Amino acid sequence: MTTSKKQLTQTEAYTWNYLNEHFQEIITLNISEVGEIISVSTATITRTLQKKGYRGFVDFKHSMENNAQDELNILAEPLLNDETKISILKSYQEVTRTLNMLDLKTLNEVVDLLLETEKVIIFARGFSELLGTEMQTKLLLLGIYTELYTDPNIIRTISKRLDTRTCVIFISLNGETHSLQNAASNCQARLIPSVLISSNQAGNLGKLTDYQLYGFKTELTYFPDFEVHSRLPLYIIMRLLLDTLAVNMKA
Incomplete structure (x- = not known):
């Protein structure tokens, strides 16, 4: 997984925010379908994710999916709404990625x-x-x-x-x-x-x-x-x- 220190452009920031806020909606989509929904190119999506430390769109989805499905049994709890599930997933991601990237x-x-x-x-x-x-x-x-x-x-x-x-x-x-x-x-x-x-x-x-x-x-x-x-x-x-x-x- 690569890491870039470059700042996100306005379009990339919009893309990154959308991917995070609508993760449950895009989890079953491919990169072209997501690009059509948010009106950006697949290259923009890939570049955005690489700046955030992912190899690409597939890596981003796998990281999120694997963390949730294999480790977080609480996500199967029917009492949780989608927003709370995303919050739990994000917390888990912050913990695991911080540990993995620590120097x-x-x-x-x-x-x-x-x-x-x-x-x-x-x-x-x-x-x-x-x-x-x-x-x-x-x-x-x-x-x-x-x-x-x-x-x-x-x-x-x-x-x-x-x-x-x-x-x-x-x-x-x-x-x-x-x-x-x-x-x-x-x-x-x-x-x-x-x-x-x-x-x-x-x-x-x-x-x-x-x-x-x-x-x-x-x-x-x-x-x-x-x-x-x-x-x-x-x-x-x-x-x-x-x-x-x-x-x-x-x-």
């Missing part, structure tokens, strides 16, 4: 960094603040002094005062939060080691940090007008990172 070499490098650092600073905004709070608590329980900052003005200020004995962790679902980009630039200029936990490999934060741990996020949301997308991929990464760290500290 274990980088994960271990981050663990080594945390074992050596004197202090950890976590910068997070929005719903990612909840994940930051949990990470701070668990790092403190492991004996690693940790501070969490969520206010954009304070984040910018603190990022200018750090030294190389500190490790900074950025938590950002889309990797584009402006205050975090500003802080990352400050850290980069001061040679402060930094880690990004995100689901967007094309986000600017990836270019401003030393280590990146990416998860897979689907586009499905029932709150399209608000930035409240699921942080499930980020929680998976955080758990693996902290569990690995805890095991290494006991060794």
Whole structure:
């Protein structure tokens, strides 16, 4: 399965959203039939899916079908409506694809960094603040002094005062939060080691940090007008990172 860091065009974004929102309807169709329904070429569909990490349309359907039919017995429950089934399927997909795409070499490098650092600073905004709070608590329980900052003005200020004995962790679902980009630039200029936990490999934060741990996020949301997308991929990464760290500290 290939992965592209290219941004989706407007037509590709429309195609991707349709495929996700109408998965139950297209599961029995071929790529040409889907193209006719949404008025795009088969090449556009293929290109869109390749940018999202699939080899093509068949790979996309197989991935979704296999995950659902073989592993998720709950989908056979007659009390579930189609929308809820899709939500369950998307959650399962986020878990499995995040685990499959995780860079274990980088994960271990981050663990080594945390074992050596004197202090950890976590910068997070929005719903990612909840994940930051949990990470701070668990790092403190492991004996690693940790501070969490969520206010954009304070984040910018603190990022200018750090030294190389500190490790900074950025938590950002889309990797584009402006205050975090500003802080990352400050850290980069001061040679402060930094880690990004995100689901967007094309986000600017990836270019401003030393280590990146990416998860897979689907586009499905029932709150399209608000930035409240699921942080499930980020929680998976955080758990693996902290569990690995805890095991290494006991060794």
